[in-house]
Amino acid sequence: MDARETLVEAAKARGSSLAALSRMIGRNGTYLQQYITKGSPKKLEEEDRRVLAQFLGVDERDLGAPKDNSYDSRGRNAAWVDVPRLDIDASAGPGAVNAEEVPFDAFRFSRKWLAEQGLDGSQLSAIRVVGDSMEPLLREGDEVLVDRREQPFRDGVHVVRLDDSLLVKRVASKGNGRFSLLSQNLAYPPIEVGAEEFAIIGRVVWKSGRV
Numbered sequence: 692m693d694a695r696e697t698l699v700e701a702a703k704a705r706g707s708s709l710a711a712l713s714r715m716i717g718r719n720g721t722y723l724q725q726y727i728t729k730g731s732p733k734k735l736e737e738e739d740r741r742v743l744a745q746f747l748g749v750d751e752r753d754l755g756a757p758k759d760n761s762y763d764s765r766g767r768n769a770a771w772v773d774v775p776r777l778d779i780d781a782s783a784g785p786g787a788v789n790a791e792e793v794p795f796d797a798f799r800f801s802r803k804w805l806a807e808q809g810l811d812g813s814q815l816s817a818i819r820v821v822g823d824s825m826e827p828l829l830r831e832g833d834e835v836l837v838d839r840r841e842q843p844f845r846d847g848v849h850v851v852r853l854d855d856s857l858l859v860k861r862v863a864s865k866g867n868g869r870f871s872l873l874s875q876n877l878a879y880p881p882i883e884v885g886a887e888e889f890a891i892i893g894r895v896v897w898k899s900g901r902v
Contacts, residue, residue, distance in 0.1 A: 772812030833900035837893035
């Protein structure tokens with residue numbers, strides 16, 4: 692595959708639109724679409740190419756980089772992983788309407804540290820917390836790292852979709868296909884749901900926030 696085909700396939704595999712990737716690298720939303728379909732620009736600029744390679748988990752050479760000036764996501768020297776910060780809020784309160792999953796920035800993590808935590812950088816994303824229902828564990832403005840891998844359920848803090856809203860709650864199984872969505876703040880009562888009534892987006896595995 693040439694660089695354009697590689698970009699298209701890698702974006703599909705990551706579940707990201709070309710418009711979202713364009714905005715992630717600070718370009719207008721049509722930038723990469725024009726690169727793919729019209730050949731303009733003829734090649735990606737070095738920094739754009741590097742950011743895209745790191746985010747998509749591909750060898751930068753496959754996006755058109757010179758052999759001696761590239762980021763190889765599979766190489767031993769690929770010590771860092773960029774995890775996208777998505778323009779999405781997960782409500783620790785009444786519920787946040789799901790927005791488009793648009794990366795606007797990234798957190799950079801040590802690949803070794805992620806491996807030590809049993810995490811796969813390609814399956815992680817970071818989103819904001821709004822509301823106070825998860826205080827003191829999570830406060831409004833914190834950003835949480837969400838592990839989106841499909842894995843057997845176990846009780847813990849998850850980002851879930853309920854109706855048209857995203858919530859961050861402690862999810863506990865009650866058996867027989869019933870679950871409780873629990874808040875840390877006891878002012879908020881539990882939400883009782885059946886397995887068919889909500890979807891687990893991912894498990895919260897890390898948080899950032901100001902002291």
